[in-house]
Amino acid sequence: MSDARTNMMGRVEFITLCAMMFATIAFSIDAMLPALPSIGAELSPDALNRAQLIVTSFVLGMGIGTAFTGPLSDAFGRKPVILAGGALYIIGAAVAWASSSLEWVLAARIAQGLGAAGPRIATMAVIRDFYSGREMAKLVSFVMIIFTLVPAFAPLLGAGIIALFGWRSIFVAFILFSLVSMVWMSVRLGESLPVENRRPFRAGLLWVAIKELFAHPAVRMSMLVQTLIFGMLFSMLSSVQQIFDISFQRGAEFPFWFGGIALLSGTAGFLNAALVMHIGMRRLVTVSLSVQVALSGLMLVLWLMQPPQSIQFGAFMVWQFSVFFMMGMTIGNLNAIAMEPMGHIAGMAASVMGAVSTVLAAVIAAPVGLAFDGTPLPLIIGVLVMAIVAAGLMLSLQRTEEQPV
Numbered sequence: 001m002s003d004a005r006t007n008m009m010g011r012v013e014f015i016t017l018c019a020m021m022f023a024t025i026a027f028s029i030d031a032m033l034p035a036l037p038s039i040g041a042e043l044s045p046d047a048l049n050r051a052q053l054i055v056t057s058f059v060l061g062m063g064i065g066t067a068f069t070g071p072l073s074d075a076f077g078r079k080p081v082i083l084a085g086g087a088l089y090i091i092g093a094a095v096a097w098a099s100s101s102l103e104w105v106l107a108a109r110i111a112q113g114l115g116a117a118g119p120r121i122a123t124m125a126v127i128r129d130f131y132s133g134r135e136m137a138k139l140v141s142f143v144m145i146i147f148t149l150v151p152a153f154a155p156l157l158g159a160g161i162i163a164l165f166g167w168r169s170i171f172v173a174f175i176l177f178s179l180v181s182m183v184w185m186s187v188r189l190g191e192s193l194p195v196e197n198r199r200p201f202r203a204g205l206l207w208v209a210i211k212e213l214f215a216h217p218a219v220r221m222s223m224l225v226q227t228l229i230f231g232m233l234f235s236m237l238s239s240v241q242q243i244f245d246i247s248f249q250r251g252a253e254f255p256f257w258f259g260g261i262a263l264l265s266g267t268a269g270f271l272n273a274a275l276v277m278h279i280g281m282r283r284l285v286t287v288s289l290s291v292q293v294a295l296s297g298l299m300l301v302l303w304l305m306q307p308p309q310s311i312q313f314g315a316f317m318v319w320q321f322s323v324f325f326m327m328g329m330t331i332g333n334l335n336a337i338a339m340e341p342m343g344h345i346a347g348m349a350a351s352v353m354g355a356v357s358t359v360l361a362a363v364i365a366a367p368v369g370l371a372f373d374g375t376p377l378p379l380i381i382g383v384l385v386m387a388i389v390a391a392g393l394m395l396s397l398q399r400t401e402e403q404p405v
Contacts, residue, residue, distance in 0.1 A: 009188050014130075015139060017189065019146035020181045021082070021123040024089070024116045025062060026150040028174060029055060030262075031158030033241045034255060035167040042167075043102040050102060052238040052369035056362045057106045059234055061113025062120075063358030067206065069121040070351040075201035078122045078129070079191050085118015086182040090175050097171035112174070119181065121351070129192035151262040155255035209352050213338075221397040222338035223353055225285070228390040229330055230361030231368075232292075232383045236323050238369030239379045246374050248313050261321045268328025281333035282398055288329040289391035295322045296384035303377060316376060323383060 009017070032054060040051030065085070073081040092111030099105045124140075131139055161169050213219050240258065245251030276284055299319045303312065338353055364386070371378035 011139075013188070015142050016146070017181070017184055018123050018127060018143045020177075021119040021185070022143060022147045023150040024119050024178065024181070026147065027154050027177060028058060028089075028112060028116055029237060030151045030154035030258075031161075031170060031173065032058075033155050033237070033258070034159040035162050035170050036241050037245060037251070038162065038167040039102070039105070043100075043105065049242075049370050049372050052242070052372070053102075053106055053366060054109055055238045056234060056366045056369065057109040058113040058116075059365075060359060060362040061110035061115075062117050063113070063355050063362060065114040065117025065355075066121060066358060067351050067355035069117045070125065071201050071206065073122040073125050073193070074199045077191050077193050077195075077198065078126045079185070079189070081122045082118050082126075082185060083182060085115045085122070086178050087115070088112075088118070089115030089178050091115075093171040093174040093178070097168050097175075119178075121354075126189075126192045149263075152259040152266075155258045159255045206352065209349055210356075213349060213352055213356075216341055218397060219338045219341060219349075219353075221393055222334045223357055225289075225390045225393050225397075226331060226334045226338075226353070226357040227360045227364070228386045228393075229289075229327065229334070230357055231364035232323055232386050233327055234361050234365035235368040235379055235382050235386075236320065238365055239372050239376070240320065242372055243316070243376050243379070247376055248309065248316070250313070257317065261317065261324060264321060265324035265328060268325045269332070272329050272332065276333060281337055282394065285330045285333050285337075286391065286394040286398065288326050289387055289394055292322060292326050292387040293384065293391050295319055296380060296387055300377075300380050300384055303375070303380060319380075 036051045036054060037048075039054065040048040044050045069081060069085065089112050092108045092113075092115055095111070096105045096108035099108060127136060127139060127143070158170055158173075161173050165172075213223065241251070241254055244254040244257070250257070272284065279287070296319070299315060302315050306312075335350075335353070339349060368378060368382035371382070
């Protein structure tokens with residue numbers, strides 16, 4: 001049965017389409033991981049670590065696109081921006097497929113990231129156009145449940161495609177995935193933002209929002225902490241396949257281990273929802289980061305002690321899970337902390353915060369990935385340093401807010 005608000009679509013179909021749009025980013029990163037060794041061997045044989053930039057270049061493009069997608073969809077409508085983003089994503093995938101150098105692949109991945117921001121950001125605006133309040137929250141929760149399954153299965157799917165058809169075929173899969181979602185949306189979903197409700201795009205408003213965000217101490221601190229947490233995540237994503245393959249000689253098992261950890265990490269959102277009302281957002285973020293400092297410190301000591309490889313591998317699995325789990329315990333809370341004083345420019349603030357934290361995190365993660373030396377040591381040190389700085393910033397924020405005015 002269709003819902004009048006979503007034109008011809010029933011609610012289940014609408015949720016599934018939105019989840020597919022959201023999944024564009026996760027699929028584009030996680031399905032790519034098994035291809036990195038083959039790409040490095042063919043396009044950068046003298047510097048295999050450079051293949052990791054395929055992850056961070058996509059994230060960089062996505063971060064830049066995040067700043068503009070929301071305001072552009074407010075000005076021109078949701079569907080045109082989603083379709084334009086999908087078209088750029090497909091062009092980027094096609095260029096990457098045809099590229100004969102790593103530099104061209106990286107440029108194409110930046111274009112893919114820019115394009116992927118369209119479906120990801122504008123789809124949330126579509127949901128907000130059609131639903132509100134608890135009904136919106138319930139619908140988004142269903143979308144996110146489906147979305148969280150993608151990182152669990154994307155590496156396995158990517159590995160299967162690459163094994164059958166070679167690493168270039170993964171870009172064909174990206175093209176087909178985007179084509180399906182774009183055609184589906186074009187045929188079945190109406191425009192959610194009427195012309196009379198659109199607002200002109202003004203680049204000057206972005207600059208005003210950026211200045212206001214950085215002028216507010218709590219917002220500034222939350223963005224910096226979020227940047228460091230994203231930096232930990234992107235560093236892990238950049239290096240994890242090489243660590244499985246080179247450090248532990250378990251490259252063939254990587255998609256299965258990664259998928260299991262991704263599924264388990266998805267429970268963090270449920271735990272955060274259960275605890276946040278009792279403990280509070282700031283304390284929960286601080287505790288989560290403090291735990292990460294302790295675990296990363298223990299991981300560093302353990303690695304330097306050089307126990308048997310089976311113990312090293314088990315410890316790395318637990319530590320990798322802790323980094324992913326920390327994401328679910330912190331990012332939502334940090335967004336809420338930053339948005340509290342920004343209600344008057346909520347949409348613009350969300351776009352700017354997402355862009356700033358993602359772009360800076362990609363810049364931080366790239367050298368951590370390039371430092372890979374055949375062991376997890378550079379990654380462990382990088383995550384430990386980022387966790388210490390982030391925990392220190394949260395403690396500083398709490399002390400600042402507790403001081404009497």
